[in-house]
Amino acid sequence: MSRDRFSTAARRAVYEAIYRRRDIREGYTGEPIDHATLARLLHAAHHAASVGFMQPWNFILIQSGERREQLWQVVDKERRSAAVIFEGQQARQFPSIKIEALREASVVICVTVDPSRRGPHVLGRISDEDTDLYSASCAVQNLWLAARAEGFGMGWVSFYRKPDIRHILELPHHINPIGLICLGPVTAFPDQPVLQTIGWAQRMPLEELVFYESWDRPAPEPGGPWEGMPEAVRNSNFQSPGIP
Template identity: 50%
Template sequence: MERAQTRIAGDQTMPITSMLEQAEPFSQAERDAVYKAIYTRRDVRDQFKPDPVSDDVLLRLLDAAHHAPSVGFMQPWNFIVIRAQQERERIWQAFCAANEEAAEMFSGERQSKYRSLKLEGIRKAPINICVTCDRTRGGKVVLGRTHNADMDVYSSVCAIQNLWLAARAEGVGLGWVSIFRPADIRQLLNIPEHVEIVGYLCLGYVDELYTRPELEVKGWNKRTPLEELIFDGRWPDKP
């Protein structure tokens, strides 16, 4: 019988098989909890309370993000935590300038509806987090990224999703701000050029969440039926 493969941990040799566990399905209660987090997760824009988020909770959320899958196990993410009101105010000013540009891209009723949306999370949420992707981490050649250079960015998005679901489980609201000029945020947060800004998040406790996505409730868009998005075997000639 062949000797089992081994993994070196410090100066100890440990069998890889000893690091495996049974892939048992979750119990019904555990499955329900996972799906509840998925289906009730919301993008919070304006409902944040001023109550502080403790360091213990914040570290649990960041640890959940850090346990996201990453191609080549490169773990390209960093998390810039912004708490100071003065710093968040500077970010908000940059957002406002970009938001006005965004509003001008719509016209008529669509523009009016856009301007009616309240996007005050940067100032109201007690914690802001800028999630970045260090595109040099792992070196020039990374396992799994050899033919798709953006896999590091996709991995960082997985970290955000982990954080978002963990936040829902903790009763913490999260909003993803995407309306800003990256150069403005890069300068304000001293982010190097080789590091990409993947997401700017607002975190804080909320009393209520919409039963459906806010943009659906307010008539901006509606959820596409799943059956329209599933193709069998190949992309159809006529979707």
């Protein structure tokens, strides 16, 4: 047991934010977020882990109704183009995936990645050029969890062509927009992820995703260090994570 662990209440709050986070695409009230709170959320995002401490992110805050409408138009265009890919039940369900948050949310934030940040030789990126994307994704997750803790909905919109976003937001050609983040108070948080509720997909059982010592080994060796771990994974309850 670590002496540095948080109090029981603090640990429960962390897990609660994780398990109650939702991708919210509609139902935003439009009520403004005060600047101090928004700054606090951005600080949480900025304190994400980043490979080589590169901090490749920027956050473009968008309030202009005209600019948001332009974003909505290019996202809707891409959404309609993507709809033809799906068949059967998913084709019927696709129209229920909303993008109205781009118009309704209190603020839209474009999160970008600058692959030139910290120069050509960044610790940890030498062998994997995608680590800037991994790092920025950590920032988005931090923002999401902090927003949920504050009671704000957040949706990550990714239906777009990057040149369209670069044009609307006047991004340099090398800047990579990785998400349009819709943020603000909402009328309700669903109990389950929306895509799960509409039957698009279900959360996979964790025990099917955990392997031991090498790929595709779902059962550990008897008497080894992982004996009993599959049962622990199977019996764990995310709604009551068993925090002592």
